[in-house]
Amino acid sequence: MNTIAIVGYGYWGPKLVRNFIQSSAFARVAVCEENAERLARALRENPGVTGCSSFAEVLADDRISAVALATPVDTHHPLAKAALAAGKHVLVEKPLATTYAAAGELVELAAARHRVLMVDHTYVYHPAVQRIRELVRAGELGRLHYIDSTRINLGLFQHDVNVLWDLAVHDLSIINALVDERPVRVQAIGARHTSSPLENIGILTLRYASGLFAHINCSWVSPVKIRHMLIGGDRRMIVYDDLDANEPVKIYDSGVVARTDEERSRLLFEYRIGDVRSPRIPPREALANLVADFVAAIRDGTTPRSDGRFGADTVKILEAAQRSVKAGGSEVSLEWK
C-alpha cells in the first residue's frame, strides 16, 4: 500500500505515527499538521516521514490511500467526510462524531464508496479486553448479569467534551465489544464543580433487553486513579483492573445459587466462591493491534472490530446519555434497527 497520512500531531498523533512506522504496511508515512512548530517536531522525531501543512494537499495527493484523523472532536465529521469523498480509507480518533446523524452519514458514505471506515477505540484492541471478550463469547461466564466500571482520576480537563465523551466512551466501547447486544434504556447523571460548563463527574446506567445491567462511574476529580471493571455472569465473574500490571484479569469461579429452605418453604440465595485464575495477558500494545486490524481491512476486505458501525453505536449511546444528563437524569430509550 502506498501512503498513510496522519492528520494532527498533538497528543495522539505521535502514537499513531510511531505505530504506522513500526507496522511497515504502508510504504510511506506522512504527517499533516497546520501548526508549523508541531510539524517540525513531527519531522524531527520521525526521520523518513514526510510532512505537509494543509489537509487539501492530503486530499489531492493520489498516493495517499489512507488517512488517520487525530484532530479535535468537532472536526472528525467534516474531515472524514472529505477524505472518504476523495476515496481514502479513514481511521478516526474516538469518538467518531459528535452526533449519531453525523456518524451515520459517514458509515453510509464509506459503504457507498467501498472504503474502510474505522474508529480508534484503542481499548477494544487491548490484549486484556480481547481475552475477556473471548471468555464472554465462549460462554465461560454463563449468562451476563451486570457490568460495573469505575474510571476515575485527577486528570486534565478537556475543553471540548465532558467526562462522558472523554472517559465513559472507553467503557462503552469495551462493553459494546464484549456483547453484541445494545442498550435499550440509558440514564446519566452529571455533576460540575468548577466554572467550566462541562461535567467532570458522570454516572451512567444502561439497561439491556436480556436483563443485562451496566453502570459506569467516571470522574476527572478523584485524588486516586482507578480503572476497575467487574463483569458478572451466573457462572463466573471477572475483575479487570487495568492498573494491575501483573494480573489485570482475574476470573472468579463464584456466583449465586438458589436453594429452598425446607423449614420455612421459601427460596434462599447463597454465594459460593471457588478458585481464582489470572490468565497470562500478552504484552502486545493495543495500538499495534488496531493498526493491524485497519491494515487487514484495507488489504483483505475484512471487517474491523471497531468499524464505523461500531463507532456510530457508541456515539448513539453517548448522545442518549447526554440527553439524559440535560434532562436531569431521566431515562432515555434507544431503538436499534
Added chain:
Amino acid sequence: MNTIAIVGYGYWGPKLVRNFIQSSAFARVAVCEENAERLARALRENPGVTGCSSFAEVLADDRISAVALATPVDTHHPLAKAALAAGKHVLVEKPLATTYAAAGELVELAAARHRVLMVDHTYVYHPAVQRIRELVRAGELGRLHYIDSTRINLGLFQHDVNVLWDLAVHDLSIINALVDERPVRVQAIGARHTSSPLENIGILTLRYASGLFAHINCSWVSPVKIRHMLIGGDRRMIVYDDLDANEPVKIYDSGVVARTDEERSRLLFEYRIGDVRSPRIPPREALANLVADFVAAIRDGTTPRSDGRFGADTVKILEAAQRSVKAGGSEVSLEWK
C-alpha cells in the same frame, strides 16, 4: 443504671450483649429471645446474663430501664413503640423503621416521654469515620464537592430488605454524619438477577442544595469485596478504604485550580497534587463508642450522634430512593423542615 435488655440473639444481638457487658454501665444485662435454643446459647456464652423469652416480660419489668432491639426490620417500629410507651430508653438496630412516618412517630414519642431513642448506625461511631468527620467539619477539605462510595461484595442475601436498605444505609448514615445538610433530590436504580424480588445491585445518587453530589454503588453480587469512599473538597480530598487495616484514611493535598489561558482568553482547569497523609486511627471498636454514646445520653442527657432524628432522616432518604427505584430511576424530591 439498672438493667439493659437486648432483644433478639441472632447475628447482631451477641455483639450488643458483649459490648454492654464490657461497658459495665448497667448493673445487669438481660437477653430476651423467643427461640429457646438461642436463648440457651445466650446464657451459656455470657455467664451472669439473665434471660427471658417474652417481650411482654421485658416491658413489665421495672428494673429494665433500657432496651436494645436486634430483631427483624419490620418489628422495629412496634417493639420500639411499646418500649418507649413503657418508659424505656431504646436503642434500635438500623434502619429505625421501614417508613419515615413510622420513624417520625417514634421520634415524637421519645420526645414526649423524655426517653432516649437511638439508632445503631455503627459506622457513624467507627474511629475512621469520626476522624473524617472532624476533618470535614474543621474545614480541612474546603467546600465539599462530591462523595463517591462503593460498597460491594459477594454476600448473603437478605430476605426482608433489598441491597439499599442493607448496604446503602451505611453510606447514608456516614454521609449524614459528615455533613449537616440533607439531600434535596434522590435518584436510585436497582437491578435483580435471581428469582428473588429484591434488588441485589443498587445505584443511588443524591443532590444537595449546596451543590454537593453523592453517588453510592452497592451490590451483593461482586466477586470481590470493596468498601471504598472518596470525599472530594476544593482544598483536599480523602480516600477512606475500610478494608485497609494499616491506612484506612488518606488525605490528599490535591485539587483543581482554574487558570486563565492568556493566549486564547479562556479558562483552563488543571489538577495539582501534593503530599499524602494518613492519620493514625485508634483501634477502638465502633460498637463500644456507640454504647458509650447511648449510656451518656441516658445518664447525662446528651444528644447521641445517631439519635432518633438522625435515624429518621436516613429512613426518609431510603424511602425516597425506594420510590425512585420503583419508578425506574426517576428523580424524587425531598423536603426537610
Added chain:
Amino acid sequence: MNTIAIVGYGYWGPKLVRNFIQSSAFARVAVCEENAERLARALRENPGVTGCSSFAEVLADDRISAVALATPVDTHHPLAKAALAAGKHVLVEKPLATTYAAAGELVELAAARHRVLMVDHTYVYHPAVQRIRELVRAGELGRLHYIDSTRINLGLFQHDVNVLWDLAVHDLSIINALVDERPVRVQAIGARHTSSPLENIGILTLRYASGLFAHINCSWVSPVKIRHMLIGGDRRMIVYDDLDANEPVKIYDSGVVARTDEERSRLLFEYRIGDVRSPRIPPREALANLVADFVAAIRDGTTPRSDGRFGADTVKILEAAQRSVKAGGSEVSLEWK
C-alpha cells in the same frame, strides 16, 4: 476421653481453652493457672470449665488424661517431662524446648511411655500451608529450588527469647512441613538496637543436601507488617501472602528455561511466565485443625503432623542458628540420623 487440662492462661491459653471446648472431644476442660486473677478470669469467660492453681494437682488427678502447656518457654521441658512421667498425653506450645537435648529427652520419654507428644506449631495446620504442602508433595512445583520468607512487623518485644525463637520458628515449622528434608548447614545473623540483649532482627539461611536454599528475614522493628513467603520450583512457583485475605496462595506457571545460543554456542537462560491461579482456601481455623490432630493421635494412635520429633527438629535448627548468631554468622553444620 476424660479431661484435658490447659496449663497457663496468658496470651495463648484462652485460645486453647476455647478450641478444646468447641472440639468437645474431651468430656471436661480444666484450667491450671497459678495467678489467682487469671484463674478467675478463665472460669468467668468459660462457664463449665473447672480450675486449679497447682500443677501438682493436675499431675495427681487421674481423670486428666491430657495436658496442654501454654507457659513460658523455659518451663516447657520440666512441665512436659513431669506430665509424660505421670502418664499424660502432652501438647506443648512452640518451641518444644530451649535445647535439642531437652527436646530429644521428651521425645524418648513419650515413646517409652506410649503417650502422645505434640507441639503447637499452629502454622503447620493453617489451611493455606496445608494446601501448599499438598501441592509441593504432589510434585506440582517440580524440584524445589528455594524458599524465601519475610516475617516482619512492629511488634511487642519478647523478654525470654529473641526474634528467631519468636518469629523464625514459624517459618522453620512451615518449611519442615513442606519438605521431609532437613537442612545440613545453617547461618544466622542477628542485630539489636535497644538496650535489650535479645536480637530484634534475624537473617537465617539454610542449605539442604538436595540443593534447596532457604532464607528467612524476621524483624520486630519494621513499620509495616509483612508475612510473605516465596516457594520456587523448576516447574511452578508459589507466593504465600498470609495477610491477603482473598488470595493468600498464588501459583505461578513460571520458571527458568535453558536454551542454547547457537550463534555463540553458549547456554542462555530465559524466564517464562504463564497463568496465575489462586486456589480456594477453606476458612477453617488452624488451631481447630491442630486440636483435631491431637485428639486423633490419642484416640486412634495416628502420628500428628507436628509431633515431638517434628518439634525437636525445629529446636535443633534454632539451636544451630543461635550458635551461628553467637559466632558472628559463621556456618554451622547439622547432622541428622
Added chain:
Amino acid sequence: MNTIAIVGYGYWGPKLVRNFIQSSAFARVAVCEENAERLARALRENPGVTGCSSFAEVLADDRISAVALATPVDTHHPLAKAALAAGKHVLVEKPLATTYAAAGELVELAAARHRVLMVDHTYVYHPAVQRIRELVRAGELGRLHYIDSTRINLGLFQHDVNVLWDLAVHDLSIINALVDERPVRVQAIGARHTSSPLENIGILTLRYASGLFAHINCSWVSPVKIRHMLIGGDRRMIVYDDLDANEPVKIYDSGVVARTDEERSRLLFEYRIGDVRSPRIPPREALANLVADFVAAIRDGTTPRSDGRFGADTVKILEAAQRSVKAGGSEVSLEWK
C-alpha cells in the same frame, strides 16, 4: 561544550543518547558502536547524531571532550583508562570496574588528569532516593538502625555478572548515598539453580561501625517483582516501594520506646505508631538528573554525587561480598582510609 560520545548502543546506550540530546549541554552527540546494524539503528533513531565504529576514532577526535561508556562490564576499565588518558571526561555504566584495584586506578588517573570520572548509578539520582537522602541527612529518622532491601523478579539472566553485581549493586549505591559511613564487615550467600555458574539468588548483610545493619535480598528467580526498602531509625522509619507509582515513599512516625516495668524492675520495649506521610515525589527522570550532574561537574567543577570514588566504594563492597560468597558466606572485613 563540544561533543559527547556514547560508546555502545545495546540496552542502556539508547537511554543515554536520548538524555544527552534532551540535555542539549553538548553541541553534538556521537555514537560509537562496532556492530554495524546497531550503529545504523542509532543513526536512524536519533536524527542529527553522528556515528563511528571504532573507539580509537573517539580517542583521536579532539572535538569529543566527554565519553559515556555503555559497554560490557569487563571493558569498563580499559576503555575508561584510555579515555581518561586521552583527556576525556568519562561517565561509566555501573559498576565502575570488576575489581577495586582497577576502580582505584581510574580514580587516581582522573584526579591526575583533572578530568571528571563519574559512574552511572542511576538510582542515586532517582527523585525518591534523593528525597529519602534529604530526610536521612536532616536527621528526620533519628539514628539509623537498619536498612532492609528486597529486589527480586523473574528476570533475564546476565551472562557476565551474577545477581549481586547486577541487582545488589543498586541497593549498595542507594545505601552509600544515604549514609557517608561505609560497612566494616560484609557477609554474602549465593545460590544457583541452573547450569549457569553464576549465582541467581544473593543475600548480603553489611555491618557498620555505628551499629547500622543492612540486609539485601536479591533474586532473578522470583515469580513476582518486588523493589521494597525499609529504612529504620529510632525516630522515624521509611518504606520505599519503587513499584508504587502513587506513594513510593512513606514516612512512619513509629519506633521503639524503652520503659521500665516497675513491678518486675526490668526494661520493657514497646512499639508506638503514629501518622503516615507520603511526600510528593516530582516525576523527573533519574537519568536526566544524572546527566545534569555530569554536565555541572565538567562545566563548574562540582563533585558529582556518584563520582569515581563513590563508584569505587561500591565495587569494593561487591568485591568483598563476592569473596564472602566464594568462602561459603563467611565474614569479610573491610578497611576504609
